[in-house]
Every structure is written in structure tokens, then in C-alpha cells.
Amino acid sequence: MRKYHLVRRADARLKRTLIYYAIGILVSLIIGAIILVALGINPLDYYGRMFTIGLVGNRYGYKSIEGLLKIFVPLLITSLALSLSFKMRFWNIGGEGEFLIGAIAASIVAFNSTGMPNFVTVLLMCLAAMISSGIIGIAVAALKVKFNTNETLMTLMINYIMLYVIRYIGETKADWNFFLRDDSERPKFGTFPDSAVMAGIPIGQFKLLWSVLIALALTAIVFVYLKYTKQGYEISVVGDSSATAKYAGMSVGKIVLRTMFISSAMIGLAAALAVSSAGTISDTITNNVGWTGIIVAWLSKLSVPAVFVTSVLISILQYGCQAAATQYPAIDSNYADLLQGIILFSVLVADFAANFKIVRKEDAKNA
Amino acid sequence: MKKLISMVVAAALAVTSVFALAGCSSANGGNGGGSKASFKVGAIYINSQNDTSGYTYAHHKGVTEGMKKVGLDPAKDLFIVDNVPEDDEKVKQAIDQLAGNGCNIIFGISFGYINAFEEKAKEYPDIIFSHATGYLSNDKNFNNYFGRIYQARYLAGIAAGYKSLALGNNNIGYVSAWGTEYAETCSGINAFAMGCMAVNPDAKVSVYEISTWGDQQLERQAAETLIDTYGCCVIAQHCDSSQPQIVANEKGVFGCGYNSDMTTEAPAAHLTAPIWNWDVYYATAMKAAMEDPANFMTKVGIYYEGLNAGLVDISPLSSNCEPETKEAVELAKNLMKNGEWDVFSGVKLSFSGSAGSVAVEKTNAALVTNDGAEIVAAGGPSVEDGVITGSMNYYVEGVTQVN
Structure with a gap:
């Protein structure tokens, strides 16, 4: 009743x-x-500090902005990438794992790049990350297309596999392991040579990293791709109804494979930019963007401009919460x-x- | 529906205004942008400052007590970034936050903060960087600190040794986060075992490694295995929680905790626990940084103290201890305090006699690993500190790892 x-x-x-x-x-x-x-x-005082991300009275305010952008860039790109696959109703919840694959691939290039020009190294890092993450994306999509496997489970499991792979790398002291600091008795990830560290445009003391500009450009590209290209249109048709897509003569399998490659490769790119900006890798490098990105994508209703705005707001929330908590020993x-x-x-x-x-x-x- | 929403909004507004007033009347909270002359302390923790036990708890207690000793107010002059994983990027951001808030000295308590501390010490030459358990430093504003906790573990070993003698059971268990991979755990196990054998030469120490610094479930299982399968009568530990002691209590055996006096958790089992008095270091470092920051590295420098400075100790012996324990512990403690003897040397201590007439005897005996390799010749000097903190990767005679 x-x-x-x-x-x-x-x-x-x-x-x-x-x-x-x-x-x-x-x-x-x-x-x-x-x-x-x-x-x-006093909550007003606290919230004031939170929403100004601790900038008031901060001696190195420009560093706070830099820190905020380092959180923002991977979140934005990952959310965009996830929106692409969600739009096709392909439930890619493997953002974390795809990110880590990219981070590992980029780090392999980075740790072996001593003496190479910075631009070339970073470009190679991005390519290595995009290709390796993209391949995993295609593999999962192929299983779905070919055998109709459940992509939610498949992508979910990638997260844990990759998490343990990177932990293994981080905790195994061995001759082959160039990821670790040589001089440390305990296993500890090393730092990249300067050749692999993201450069930027200095504006006063503030340094605007290239990764920020790349992320902005990518946002515009994805917007145009989804709104004005045939491929973008195909994605939304497949998402609405794959039967309709089939009836209209579209090759659904091909579209799924292509879109998952793009989606995973973008997440790989986000990872390459993140490790290059950080100058190192770790098992927490993802900063949970694979999960947060899902929330961002859904809150934004998979709309690109909304993803941008939501990513900004969530980054401010994350960074601001920590900045405010720092100033109160009890919090x-x-x-x-x-x-x-x-x-x-x-x-x-x-x-x-x-x-x-x-x-x-x-x-x-x-x- | 509309009515409901307007009611919610009205209630919300009413509640906020009440809080705004309440907030104004309550303590000022927050401390950003205080007077520039004041000295500010920054700390980066691996867990939360609101923990009630464990590693971060011990350090936070040390920082706040140290601050009070040098006349600072932890409610106003302390800035904390907590739950910072061993991820260089996150540590660097934490340091930027603390620097931005005007901290004059920044402490980092976890080993994995090392890269970020090294890098940021160069970036902020006016701030002093102090890193626990690390091995890097510079000659201006970056040191590392740790303590001879192995000395305290040796003393706990004495208590365990007497217990095993009294029970007529030579099997002693040790739940350890790591085994020979980390010099910190490895030296602790060895020192504890040597303490046991100084009292009971037949004692055998069985180590169960859980491969993580803290996991209550694993710590519990390890202690159960050591007691049920290996017949251990005393359970020592190098891990975060008091689970091994609680298990010992449940199963009617005895134990030595770590980090805090675990007699409250295991009243019928606990003997004594090696403990840290971090405030000893924190007060020293803060005082030096306040008075003469330019000479911090000459005044404090690389800090590695033990029983002599009071940085490490054992918690008060519980009533579960055998009567001889107190005298033997005092004798060994004095030898180490005075610098007459140290654990990893070519000289062994042995205790004899009953309560009231316990005597200690020194004999020259080589320090030998459990597979027969000689580390220090009979009568030789102690191994170097760098071995104890960095490269010790062998167990001494009498120790076996069971998993």
C-alpha cells in the first residue's frame, strides 16, 4: 500500500x-x-579561510594557486574522459587504474630521460602514457564488444590490479627497479631528472605550467568533438540506443572501441601531466580522480562546460578544506x-x- | 512542497545566525596572520593528530609538550597538515601550506617525506626542516632525528627473559611490522632478543612479520599464531596497535607492548613497553630554532639520542614482572646511560642472582648472526650507528622468522 x-x-x-x-x-x-x-x-571564520583556499595572510599565496591547479588539471581531464564514455553508456569506472598505467608508463620514460631535451621528454611521456592507457581501454572495450562482458566489473578490477602493481614497484628494492632512490636503504620512489619535469610560463613568482594550458585546450577540443563532429554525434546515438545506431548503419563496435581508446588515452595524458608536474610518482598520485571524476561527470550531466565549472569548484573545495584545516590544530x-x-x-x-x-x-x- | 522548502530555508537561516553569534563568543580559533614576531611550528603527520594511540599520536604529544616546555601555545602557534601519504607531491604541498602560514620550523614524521624535505629545504632557506627517521641533511637548515629505541627494547627483553625463566618456557614471540627489510624493525628485534638471552641464555625469539606498519586484524592473528602454534609465553611487538597484548591477555600469557604503556589494555599480561619521549627532542629543536636559527645545524644537527637523553625509555614495570626485573633493568640502563656498554657490541651482559642481589657480568662474545656470520668480534666495539638505522639486515643468533 x-x-x-x-x-x-x-x-x-x-x-x-x-x-x-x-x-x-x-x-x-x-x-x-x-x-x-x-x-x-568560529564557523564563519573557518569557511572564510576554506573558500579563499587559505590565501588570506599567506606568505606564498602564488604557491597555493599552483597547488590548486595541480589538483585541478588531472581532475578536469579525467572527468572529461569519463564523460565521453558515460555518454556512450559505457560504464568506465576504471579511471584510477587507467591513470596509474599512464603514470607508470610516463615514469618509465622520465626516469630514463637524463640529458634529453625537456620538450621531447615530456612529449614522449605523454605519448607513452596515452598509448598504454589507451590499449587497456581498447582491451576492455573489445571484451565488451566481442563477448559482451560487463565493463563495470572489468574496469573496476583494473583499478586494484594497477594499485598493487605500483605498490609492488614502490616497495621492491632490486637492481632492475630504476623507480627507486639509489641511496636509500628503504625503498622510496626517486625524483625525475630535470628533463622530465613540466615547464611553465613564469608570471612574476607564479609559474603557469604548460599542463594547465593543455587541459584548457583539451576542454575546448572535447567540446567541439562532441558537439560538432560526426564521431561525437555517433557517441550520443550509441548512448541513446545502440539498436538505433545499428539501424542507422553505424558500426557500434567500432564506435565503442574508438571512444574507449580516446577516453582511456585522455586519462593516460592526465597521468603523464600529473607525474611530470609532480616530478615523481607514488601510489597516491591519482588523488582519487578516477572516483571523483565520476561524481564530476554526473553532477555536470556530462556537459563539457559544466564539467569544467564543477572541476573548478571541487578542486577549490578539496584544496580549501585542507588549507583551512592546516590553520586549526584541532581540525x-x-x-x-x-x-x-x-x-x-x-x-x-x-x-x-x-x-x-x-x-x-x-x-x-x-x- | 513549497511550504516545506520555505520552512527549511527559514530554519537554516535561523540556525546559521545562532551559530554566527555562538562562533563570535567562542574562542577565537584559527591563527593565520598572527603577529609576525611570534614563533610558529609546522608539523606534517602520516595519520591524524586526533589519534588516541600509535605513531602520530606519540609525535603529536611530543610536539605539543615540547612547545609548552619552550613557552609556545599549541593552540595558537602550531600548524598541522595531517594524513599526508608518502607522496612527494602531497608533502611538497603540505610544506608550501606551512611555509605560507609563516612556520619557522617544520617537522615531518614519516620516512617517505625525505625527497620533499630535501628539495624544499633548498627552496626555503629561512625555515628549518627536521625529518624523523631519515638519513639526509644539509649544513644549514635540514636535519634528521631518531632515537636508540633498541636500547629500550633490550630492557624490555630483560623483563621478557625473566618471565620465560620463571615459566620454564624458552619460546618468546615477536609480532613485527617488517623483518630484515627495515633496519629499524630488524635492530629492534635483535636488541629485544639479546635482552631476553642476557637473562635466559636458552631463550628463542620467533618473529612473525605482518608486512605493514599497522593492521589490527593481522596483528591479532600473528599473536594468536605465535601463542597457539609456537607455544610462546611472552609476546613482544613492533606494530601500531595493542592487539598483540590484548591477545596475550586473553590467552593467559605475557607481553611487551610498544609506544605506550599497554598495561591498561592488557592488565594481566603486560610487562613493560619500550616508549618514546619525543618531547625531549622537540623541545631541544624548537629552543635552538627560536634562539639561534642560523646555527641550528651546529647546535642540534643530526640527532640520534637514547636512554641518556631520556628520548627513549620503558614504561613503568607492571606488577606482572618477575621480582628480579627491576634491578636488572636498572643495571643495564645505567651501563647504557653512562656509555659504558651498548647492545650491538662484542660484549654480552648476563644477569644472575635473585631479587635483592641481582648482579650483571660482562663477557666478551662475538656478535653472530643466526646463520653463523660474525658481525663484531669478541670484545669489539659496537657497530656504527649507520648500521643500526640504515643497513642492519640480519637476525642475531636465537632469532627465527616463522613466516
């Missing part, structure tokens, strides 16, 4: 969605404030994570509320 049930709103409007988002964020900030007050901290990063989680959850609930409504059964019948 269900009296109420959910109905999708026929008139989904942007304005209402934004208002709901605002309410969601407000509610989550209030929950966060309750905890802050309980710890004896640890668990609080920062908690607050991020509450905010994201509230926004998702708000999104749901903006698109669905609860109606009584009788009303539904009359409607």
Missing part, C-alpha cells in the same frame, strides 16, 4: 536546480558548522573529508529533488 511515489518532473528547469543546489550546500555547511562550534571554532583532514562528503551528498540529493517529485498516488492518477 504505497501512498506516495516518485515522478520525474516534466519541467526540469536550470533555475530551480541551482536553487536546490544552493539549499543543499547551505544545509551541509550548517551541519559542518555544528561540528565546528562543538570544537570551539584534522578527517573533518575536511567529512565536510566534502556532506557537501557532495547534499548536492546529489538536491539534484535528485530538482528532477523528481514525490506525489500522492491519487494525484499521480489524475495527472
